[in-house]
Amino acid sequence: MDMAKVNSMDFGEFVDVFGNVIERCPLIAAAVWSQRPFSDLEELEKHFFAFIDALPQSGQEGILRCHPDLAGREQQQGTLTAESQREQSSAGLTSLGAEDRQRLAELNAQYRARFGFPFVLAARLSDRAAVLRELARRLRCPPAHELRTALGEVKKIGHLRLADLLLSDPARL
Numbered sequence: 776m777d778m779a780k781v782n783s784m785d786f787g788e789f790v791d792v793f794g795n796v797i798e799r800c801p802l803i804a805a806a807v808w809s810q811r812p813f814s815d816l817e818e819l820e821k822h823f824f825a826f827i828d829a830l831p832q833s834g835q836e837g838i839l840r841c842h843p844d845l846a847g848r849e850q851q852q853g854t855l856t857a858e859s860q861r862e863q864s865s866a867g868l869t870s871l872g873a874e875d876r877q878r879l880a881e882l883n884a885q886y887r888a889r890f891g892f893p894f895v896l897a898a899r900l901s902d903r904a905a906v907l908r909e910l911a912r913r914l915r916c917p918p919a920h921e922l923r924t925a926l927g928e929v930k931k932i933g934h935l936r937l938a939d940l941l942l943s944d945p946a947r948l
């Protein structure tokens with residue numbers, strides 16, 4: 776898909792296509808549409824990230840809370856978004872053994888209890904062992920630092936999702 780196509784989209788089409796660049800936050804795509812035209816992927820992405828950065832802390836935490844747990848209940852129930860399912864699968868999180876699943880569930884629960892939002896990490900850039908290691912490491916970080924780290928991961932996920940959409944075969948759309 777090229778930028779001319781993106782810039783020609785009406786509001787509904789734009790939100791349909793880009794509504795899950797930030798997991799379960801179509802409001803962000805809705806706001807970004809007002810900033811068109813976009814010159815390239817970098818500029819489009821900049822608007823998504825600027826929206827996140829401009830939110831108060833409660834809004835930034837809200838974005839994190841829209842993310843499903845890694846290898847959590849939604850994955851077991853089959854209710855993940857298509858993007859999240861693919862990302863978690865690529866990190867091997869959809870085929871965990873019972874022991875790893877249990878360990879991840881325990882650490883996820885501890886993380887949520889400490890910070891008040893779920894552990895978020897760009898699964899496509901990781902694997903099963905690294906997820907467990909990172910989760911154990913980040914559990915010990917100070918809350919203000921951890922909020923910044925988690926939002927950085929949201930941006931990595933958004934970057935990969937945008938690249939999938941814009942650098943893909945135009946015949947897909």
Ligand SMILES: NC(=O)N[C@H]1NC(=O)NC1=O
Nearest residue numbers: 845859862895896897898
């Ligand atoms: N909890 C969490 O990190 N979830 C996200 N990570 C990712 O790569 N896709 C997601 O849905």
